[in-house]
Amino acid sequence: MDTSDTPRQEVPASTLPQIQVTVRGITNQYGAECLGQQMFHILREVGEYIDISALDGVTVAVDYDEALRDLDRGVEGLAPLSRTNDEDLAGVGKSIVVMRGDAVKTHIVLSAGPVCPIVLEEADRDEEDFRTAIAIIAHECAHVEENAFREDQFPGIHFRPPTGYFICDHEQHFAEACWGEYAVCRLSAGFAVNEEARFRDNLAVRLKDCRSRARDAIRSYRLHGNVVRVFEEVGIVILEPLRIASYLFGHLDGMNEYDTLCEVAPELPTEDQAFVRAIGRLVEQLRGLWDTRWGWPSYDALIDVGAVGFQLFEEFGVHCQPQPDGQAYINVPFTADTMPAGSAQADLLRILMGGYRG
Incomplete structure (x- = not known):
């Protein structure tokens, strides 16, 4: 008894x-x-x-x-x-x-x-490996809850075909990726108490040399001329850090559920203000979505997050404008630092811009 x-x-x-x-x-x-x-x-x-x-x-x-x-x-x-x-x-x-x-x-x-x-x-086990295994399993379980949440709120959303509008479809894909990882890391934070360092390391890896790699992709575009290819290659470089940042801040917010949420900028391992601004805007929107997640007026509330990604494209020199037929006009303006090294065009552009050194 x-x-x-x-x-x-x-x-x-x-x-x-x-x-x-x-x-x-x-x-x-x-x-x-x-x-x-x-x-x-x-x-x-x-x-x-x-x-x-x-x-x-x-x-x-x-x-x-x-x-x-x-x-x-x-x-x-x-x-x-x-x-x-x-x-x-x-x-x-x-x-x-x-x-x-x-x-x-x-x-x-x-x-x-x-x-x-x-x-x-x-x-017999390594405790760190064991905790990592638990964190992996819990993270995927949280995706089960998050997927069901969106399906319950917006039936059929997971198998809805693309709209055929280039910018809208890319905004939705980016928004769903960032929201999904933010929400899942926030839901599973209690099972991932030792994962913060890994999230930080992953973000630092994805931010490393981003600007130079994006410039290299644009320099290659000057030679191959394929605008869809440069859009994809620059996108992989500049959007992946934002997706990885969603993991980190979802985790941090989950660990500080009842405390004041952290400021974004001091947590970022970069001095590149384009990323500081973009990730700050992204996290602000994701936190707002979390706070209102049972009352989204429409799925556009989530898709709007994707605009952050297209703003970052512009800051890196790839401009996208929607067209009436759903396609996009992609323009990559000439700048001295995105011309192929040693090209006559690069020399001419530097002269016109006053940056030529003979």
């Missing part, structure tokens, strides 16, 4: 639905079963704090890229799935929206290596 005077705390019920956890590529049957069982245990606990009732299932795979390609998404004609994978950053988890009957759900695919520490006994 319990005679303690300490009041019992109610344990919230888990939102974990009946799902299947599939482990691919681990030939040791016992090891695969242990990994699957432990994954269920963690999902059940995470589901007490994050709503994963729309979870379709979880795939843990040694060959992560193959698992992404093989996933049945329930809709024909979708573009193949891929992940971030370059010399600086590599994705290890992805939450994919799928259609199951009439229901929109989210399927989580995880790379086996980073989450394997969950099967080790406490005495």
Whole structure:
């Protein structure tokens, strides 16, 4: 009989639905079963704090890229799935929206290596690796909640075809990417207490040499003349830091939920004022969306975030104007620092601008 005077705390019920956890590529049957069982245990606990009732299932795979390609998404004609994978950053988890009957759900695919520490006994595991594994799983679970939130508010939004308007479609893609990571990192911050340093490091990596790399892309454009290509190449350089900043500030805001939220500029590892201004505007809008997330008047409230990205394009010398047919007029004005080195045009431009040195 319990005679303690300490009041019992109610344990919230888990939102974990009946799902299947599939482990691919681990030939040791016992090891695969242990990994699957432990994954269920963690999902059940995470589901007490994050709503994963729309979870379709979880795939843990040694060959992560193959698992992404093989996933049945329930809709024909979708573009193949891929992940971030370059010399600086590599994705290890992805939450994919799928259609199951009439229901929109989210399927989580995880790379086996980073989450394997969950099967080790406490005495045998590296605590930092274990915490990272938990953070990865919780982050993807938060995507389940965020995807369901937008689908509930705006039914059909995940499988809505592009509008065909170049600027609007790119604004929506950018806005959804930034909002999704901000909201998810804010939701899962309590499971990622040691992840702040990684978010900061990732942002510093993406901000490094951004201006020079954008100029290099424009210099190449002077030779190849393809405006869509220069738009994409400059976009990859200048928009990725904003997306990564969404992770960091979502996490920081989640960790300081009941305190004064941090100022943006002092947290940024760059002196480039174009990025300081853009990330400041972005975070302000994301915080506003979070505070009003159950009362967005329309999906345009989210898409408006995308304008931040197009303002940054202009600051880096790529100007986009919408056209009546939905396409965009892309103009890249000539400047001395974006002309190919050694070209006659560069020398002429420097003379005209008073910057030529013989």
